[in-house]
Amino acid sequence: MILFDIARKETKEILREKRVWLLTSILLLLAIVSVAISLNYHHQLTAEYQEAESKARQQWENQSLKNPHSAAHGGTFIFKPTSALSFIDTGLDSYLGTSVFLEAHKQNDAEYKQIADQNDLGRFAQLTPSFILIYLFPLFIILIGFGVFTQEKERNTLRLILSQGTTFIDLALGKSFALWFVVLLFFIPLFLIGGILIFSFDTNTDILFRYFILGLNLILYYGIFIYATVMISAVSTSGNVSLVILMGFWISSALIIPKMISVVAQSIYPPPSALEYQAKLKEDLEKGIDGHNPFSASAQLFQDSVLKANNVDSIQKLPFNYSGLIMQAGEEHETIVYENAMQRLTDLYEEQLGLYQKTSFVSPTILMHLLSMRLCQTDLYANRDFTKQAENYRIDLVRQLNYDLKDNSAYGDWKYIPKDSTFFEKTVSFTYKPVLLQQNNQIWVLPMLLLLFWSLISATAMIWTSSKIKVER
Template sequence: MLIKKELLQSYRNKTVLISAIVIWLLFIAATICTFLNYHVNNKQRQAANALFRQQWEHQQRNPHDAAHFGTYLFKPVHLLNVFDSGINDYTGNTYRVEAHIQHEISNSEAENSDTAMRFGNLSFALILQLFVPLFLLFITSNSITGEKEHGTLKMLLAQGLSSRKLIWAKVWANYLLIIVIILPIFIIMAIALLFSGDMDLLFCRFLWILLTCLVYYLLVALLGTIISAVSNQSGKALLSALCFWIFMSIIFPKLITGIANRSYPLMSRAVFSDLVEQGYRKGLNGKDPYAARGVRYINSLLKKYQVNRIEDLPFDIDGMTLQFNEDYRTMAFNHYFKEVENSFNQQQHFLCLSGIFDPFLSAKRLSMALAGSDFYHHEQFFKQAQAYRNDLIRKLNMQLAVHGKDVKGEYVVGLRYFGQLKDFSYQLPPLSRILQLEKIAIISLTGWILLLILLLQFIASRSLALNYAAV
């Protein structure tokens, strides 16, 4: 009865009703913006993939020249990326495949959009993680102080209603109200997933995102009710709740990100590129120059095949030396990239641990990970694209080495060969791996829930009449 009464009271409250309407208008705007953006980006990627595939298949050229011509790989976009774009707008979506050069992922959305760079795009995650908790704190922080100020608290307690029942009725009524508001958007997302063709791949991730939101909102409802229970005036309670929201959602994440960047600084792109080039030219130890390595490699081939002249080798030496140098450049790139990767991993671990002190940070990291838009998924795309690139360049060089020796003039291949080379296919990491990586975030949210429940139980064990008397 108490919960029903609270829900009816919220329904009749014009401020609550207007706030709910505003949230739904934001949802509608986000739906239009994000699904249009998803449709356009997906269409552009498919068109670009088809164009590059057509160009690749219909070329007539030397295999190594084809390696220089190269191609482009695009980070795939699915509906959960639409839900939470995470860092995708800032990390790029295109990988260039080219011989002799190990490219990084480029062409981020934010590069061409000042608004996206400054404020980020309007997404479901932004609304659910920022505006909905603010609304929930607004209604919960006023839940008990409103009873005090209207003089109804003393009447309710005098009728034999316990403080514990009253407090938990407030918590569950406001929590159910938020569920009623947000549930339709998740139903729409589920229907969209059903018709997207990625249902089997993404649905479990979607359910975990829903669970994350529900847990986080319960946490916010508990926090807001605690603030209301210990406050004597609605104005002070609302101000306290607003301060909590600003600190958890804006100040602390910015502060922690800045500390992570200063504590584990990244090597600049110019320095990294110079190190890779010097490592390739002079050797990783600085004492193995490019020319000497090449001579030593050719001599090892002559010895292996027991011949005295390069012309007597059973393959085209150009293809073999090209691949040898390619392997060494890749080794130099990976050698120095480990340092960059280590700095990234240290930053991510620091941010993950910081989520213990801020449940918003934990909820946001978990949401991005489940949506496939966090740093780990970006890193996985890069590694898979790099592996595809290395394998493709090796196939082209070895094609030249194996079949180019006895050809008069330039060795050229065409549609039959290029057409049988496979396209790049990005594989999402398994959900179990994501949950393992984000176990600290899961533990953090669970721990905060238990802590706030214990605190609320402690407050409820003390009669609210004592606080009411102090008003």
């Protein structure tokens, strides 16, 4: 078949060039270094997580017996486990943090932001496998393919080939097949090695499914650059012109457009300052019950309702410790306030992210970057899910402590301590349960469809452009 004959010839010519092998060697070396660095970082982070999680729980369980509410104020830490895929793309984990300090009356943000200890250069130049696959691999495609047509023009062999009955469309498709072969020759072994490494970390089917979907999206992504490279080379008068146009496309897609959209998103949906956020939080907290201030108007109304419900005229006559009950009532009010505040902030960031995604039709790199983080569980959604589960656990833990105070002590007895020496060992423990990909299709299906659209449009544009090119024979 003529297409495969063209593809075979083009593949041989591409692989014959020293420039291609030099670029391949450089990219392979960078890939090996990035995997080694990322694996070392992943193992270190996993070990730190396991040690920190174990120590935090031991410290909580082995603390000296004390008033349960005092223990709630003392607090404890919980940690987000590292995803097996995070060695590919660390995403926002370095910015958003991986640990949360839990305490009574307050919802804290995730901490341990490694990025805070780095300078601007360190933040940009994180050599991860995702950086190689998303940013450098398309550059590799451009550098090996920008001359697939211009070389024929410069050698004056294009007319000769077309005079033998070959159509320009056949040539374009054959050359794109050749680029596909070279790309897959490099990509498939790397992908299989990555799969083996991930399987050694975690045999969870959800992780493997995420990795498979990531591979499919990368193939769609590379198709965009392959078809664009062939098309631009076909319409360019020289290799230099082709290279300049393609480099402009890569720079715009990978660097300029994402930065511009990020700036626009922050200007349209500006986040509140820390002072504004805290002022609004304080205002909302003061509108409800404060468990440590039984004399406020809200607390007095609550006290009256409790006395009426129990048919007594003083809190000393209640069949339980009123302090524990009002502490929990205050906790529930504070929980609602913090949840509303965090939801407003989350909605704002999602508006920014939504604008980022909506405008991604002008940059396939944005789409691929978003998909990579989401599939590797290092994006905003994964962080939000972790903090939400952490807050639910904090609510359950503080409720358990307050109810012990309420049910097992007398009003005013702040020296009360549980009689059970294993009391803290029996409190609820935290286990993070990541959302399965199949349960969260909305975060990846639409970006994948947009990426497929990009790939189909670029292939169609290549074929249509090839059909319009006329070469005198």
